[in-house]
Amino acid sequence: MLNIFRKTAKIILPKSTVYSIKRQIEENGFKRYVREKLESNYRSVNPGAVPPKELIAQTAALNEQELERQSNSDVYFETGYFEVLRLFKILDHFNINPRTIGSIYELGCGTARLLRHFRYIDGVRLVGSDVNPQMIEWCQANLPEIEFYHNELTPPLAFAEDNSFDLMLASSVFTHIPLETQELWLAEMQRVLRPGGIFICSVLGQFHANALLDSEEMQKLQTKGNLTLTSDDSQATYSTRVGGSAWDVFQTRSEVIKVFGSFFQIVDYIPGVQDFLVLYKPVPAVSVVMNSVPFPAQKY
Numbered sequence: 001m002l003n004i005f006r007k008t009a010k011i012i013l014p015k016s017t018v019y020s021i022k023r024q025i026e027e028n029g030f031k032r033y034v035r036e037k038l039e040s041n042y043r044s045v046n047p048g049a050v051p052p053k054e055l056i057a058q059t060a061a062l063n064e065q066e067l068e069r070q071s072n073s074d075v076y077f078e079t080g081y082f083e084v085l086r087l088f089k090i091l092d093h094f095n096i097n098p099r100t101i102g103s104i105y106e107l108g109c110g111t112a113r114l115l116r117h118f119r120y121i122d123g124v125r126l127v128g129s130d131v132n133p134q135m136i137e138w139c140q141a142n143l144p145e146i147e148f149y150h151n152e153l154t155p156p157l158a159f160a161e162d163n164s165f166d167l168m169l170a171s172s173v174f175t176h177i178p179l180e181t182q183e184l185w186l187a188e189m190q191r192v193l194r195p196g197g198i199f200i201c202s203v204l205g206q207f208h209a210n211a212l213l214d215s216e217e218m219q220k221l222q223t224k225g226n227l228t229l230t231s232d233d234s235q236a237t238y239s240t241r242v243g244g245s246a247w248d249v250f251q252t253r254s255e256v257i258k259v260f261g262s263f264f265q266i267v268d269y270i271p272g273v274q275d276f277l278v279l280y281k282p283v284p285a286v287s288v289v290m291n292s293v294p295f296p297a298q299k300y
């Protein structure tokens with residue numbers, strides 16, 4: 001009797017409760033991990049404000065249903081903790097302890113969903129920029145410990161000197177930068193990253209191609225190596241259709257490796273919901289001799 005009950009009984013929890021439990025799990029896991037890694041460089045921080053729905057709509061949503069979920073404050077924090085923990089683990093894979101990072105820059109920071117969670121590193125300089133002035137105004141008003149700047153659709157980044165950052169991020173940003181300016185942006189990112197620094201960025205991989213493209217578009221992508229959907233295309237992501245960005249940019253893995261690899265050493269290509277690239281700016285040869293082994297090994 002008990003077995004039958006176990007098989008048939010379903011506990012239906014309200015969505016809000018599920019979101020809250022999932023956020024707690026991610027938040028606790030994130031804090032446990034960073035506290036252990038950062039030791040005395042760990043500082044406890046307030047998670048910060050949740051942005052208004054209009055801003056979330058412009059940054060995070062694949063479709064209308066997704067927008068409802070993403071606009072929930074617990075989901076906003078859950079995804080932030082989850083993704084930043086993943087970034088910490090990527091760094092760890094390359095033996096980089098976040099304690100050793102002095103400065104971090106995020107291109108296309110949006111509402112600082114990710115950047116805010118790097119405040120746990122005591123003493124780190126955090127800088128974010130975005131092409132959308134509304135995002136920057138909101139961030140400046142709500143996250144005073146981080147430097148935020150507006151940037152134009154094309155480089156340069158007026159606020160950044162050559163070789164100024166140890167770690168740079170662009171999560172879900174090159175996915176929206178039109179191909180005509182992609183190389184200009186890669187050259188600019190190369191300019192501001194310090195030699196020996198790491199740049200982690202994402203591109204739309206197979207997951208998004210399968211989710212959004214029809215067979216004709218998939219064929220075009222394979223033949224040409226890239227495909228762009230604009231805000232007029234019905235298959236474009238919700239965020240692109242509501243004007244958060246004007247383009248969804250798809251590239252095949254081999255095109256990504258060719259283009260991004262002509263500006264950086266590609267040390268890893270991690271497929272997923274978006275594919276993540278770990279890019280490295282080599283130290284000039286003379287320093288490499290003095291510092292012994294070049295890091296990390298080139299994979300592509």
Ligand SMILES: C[S@@+](CC[C@H](N)C(=O)[O-])C[C@H]1O[C@@H](n2cnc3c(N)ncnc32)[C@H](O)[C@@H]1O
Nearest residue numbers: 059108109110113130131132153171172173176
């Ligand atoms: C999908 S959102 C991601 C936001 C944030 N990285 C995150 O993961 O929550 C893409 C962001 O990139 C910004 N963006 C697009 N093109 C950009 C460019 N050329 N320079 C700076 N920001 C850009 C958009 O305004 C938007 O805030």
